[in-house]
Amino acid sequence: MITVALAKGALLKDSVSRFANAGLDFSQVLDPSNRQLMVPSPCGRARALLVRNGDVPVYVAYGQAQLGIVGYDVLKEKNMPVATLLDLGFGGCHMNLAVKSNSGYKQAGDLPPHCRVASKFTNCAKTFFEEIDLPVELVHLTGSVELGPLTGMAEAIIDLVATGRTLKENGLISIEELFKSTARLIGHPLSLRLDNGDLRSIVESVQKQTVFSNSSA
Amino acid sequence: MITVALAKGALLKDSVSRFANAGLDFSQVLDPSNRQLMVPSPCGRARALLVRNGDVPVYVAYGQAQLGIVGYDVLKEKNMPVATLLDLGFGGCHMNLAVKSNSGYKQAGDLPPHCRVASKFTNCAKTFFEEIDLPVELVHLTGSVELGPLTGMAEAIIDLVATGRTLKENGLISIEELFKSTARLIGHPLSLRLDNGDLRSIVESVQKQTVFSNSSA
Numbered sequence: 001m002i003t004v005a006l007a008k009g010a011l012l013k014d015s016v017s018r019f020a021n022a023g024l025d026f027s028q029v030l031d032p033s034n035r036q037l038m039v040p041s042p043c044g045r046a047r048a049l050l051v052r053n054g055d056v057p058v059y060v061a062y063g064q065a066q067l068g069i070v071g072y073d074v075l076k077e078k079n080m081p082v083a084t085l086l087d088l089g090f091g092g093c094h095m096n097l098a099v100k101s102n103s104g105y106k107q108a109g110d111l112p113p114h115c116r117v118a119s120k121f122t123n124c125a126k127t128f129f130e131e132i133d134l135p136v137e138l139v140h141l142t143g144s145v146e147l148g149p150l151t152g153m154a155e156a157i158i159d160l161v162a163t164g165r166t167l168k169e170n171g172l173i174s175i176e177e178l179f180k181s182t183a184r185l186i187g188h189p190l191s192l193r194l195d196n197g198d199l200r201s202i203v204e205s206v207q208k209q210t211v212f213s214n215s216s217a
Numbered sequence: 218m219i220t221v222a223l224a225k226g227a228l229l230k231d232s233v234s235r236f237a238n239a240g241l242d243f244s245q246v247l248d249p250s251n252r253q254l255m256v257p258s259p260c261g262r263a264r265a266l267l268v269r270n271g272d273v274p275v276y277v278a279y280g281q282a283q284l285g286i287v288g289y290d291v292l293k294e295k296n297m298p299v300a301t302l303l304d305l306g307f308g309g310c311h312m313n314l315a316v317k318s319n320s321g322y323k324q325a326g327d328l329p330p331h332c333r334v335a336s337k338f339t340n341c342a343k344t345f346f347e348e349i350d351l352p353v354e355l356v357h358l359t360g361s362v363e364l365g366p367l368t369g370m371a372e373a374i375i376d377l378v379a380t381g382r383t384l385k386e387n388g389l390i391s392i393e394e395l396f397k398s399t400a401r402l403i404g405h406p407l408s409l410r411l412d413n414g415d416l417r418s419i420v421e422s423v424q425k426q427t428v429f430s431n432s433s434a
Binding site (some may be wrong): 140152 | 266268279281359
């Protein structure tokens with residue numbers, strides 16, 4: 001039995017569609033009335049675990065799921081021992097540094113040393129500020145990071161930006177991009193080494209679908 | 218201007234009602250169509266920040282909110298430098314150790330040393346296992362912790378239990394209680410020391426309401 005970890009939320013629909021091409025039907029997880037967190041595929045060969053974004057690399061790292069689909073942002077933030085197999089291309093967004101639009105800051109280097117920066121992605125933020133050698137105080141928040149600058153708690157935020165609507169509505173602007181994020185297919189390293197072909201055939205089917213989607217996009 | 222941090226979710230309705238008794242009307246945050254995260258009270262004296270549970274102690278610790286209402290579970294997990302002012306009595310739930318009902322484990326001491334325990338509250342879990350001198354490997358999850366034992370990733374979980382329905386639906390049982398949690402009124406220590414009476418009068422009004430609610434319950 002192959003177990004696949006799928007992230008609830010924005011990536012779910014495309015994730016289900018990629019596995020469908022590999023013959024694994026997890027469409028039940030898209031039914032709004034579905035309450036099950038473990039969903040078998042009708043073929044009986046596999047099941048899906050429906051978990052939060054941040055938990056996908058955990059289930060794959062511990063081998064409870066052999067494969068998973070998760071955003072590069074989460075993968076980088078969690079830094080778990082998993083193998084990245086494919087860039088699936090969907091779920092595109094940017095990890096950006098943003099400030100109040102009237103702050104006058106044009107780039108990261110303009111921020112005052114030891115200022116506060118709020119983020120849900122404090123590991124990504126830490127790496128970024130270490131690389132540009134700017135000491136800052138990181139404040140970890142779990143949601144609505146845009147409130148950081150609005151309340152005066154933080155000079156800047158590091159957050160995922162998809163459309164930019166939330167920033168704009170809150171009088172914030174992006175001044176630097178840390179990296180671009182897309183969905184990735186990840187795997188449990190040991191399961192991949194011991195694979196008798198089942199995992200490889202799924203990965204190859206997902207890859208074909210990916211090449212097709214990206215070229216037709 | 219007094220700023221109050223309110224937690225989205227189960228505690229919100231009662232939190233709004235406690236501040237209403239102190240003359241601060243934040244009922245706008247209960248409107249399902251409300252998208253604002255900073256909500257002024259009509260009296261003009263105060264505003265509410267609508268944030269996630271885990272972020273309430275952060276805004277209060279940094280002084281961006283002078284007061285806040287949050288569950289004891291979050292307060293203990295985050296361990297931020299805030300003053301606990303009142304036990305408000307509502308939002309009661311238990312932080313429990315739970316295992317598969319067919320596991321045979323009757324108490325924490327039955328767990329095999331170095332087994333895995335999954336939790337959203339890994340700081341609380343760490344303290345608990347250190348106190349009973351049982352070395353375990355804690356796995357931090359951000360949601361659906363009950364999947365830990367179901368997938369075989371963890372032998373046990375430490376999680377908040379309100380009605381026990383989720384545990385039961387997933388074939389799990391509580392075997393030990395770490396602590397009981399209720400909502401707490403917290404304050405920013407420096408703001409309380411510099412208070413000219415405004416904060417004290419709010420705290421006293423909330424306290425009267427609390428005594429009344431608890432005695433009539």
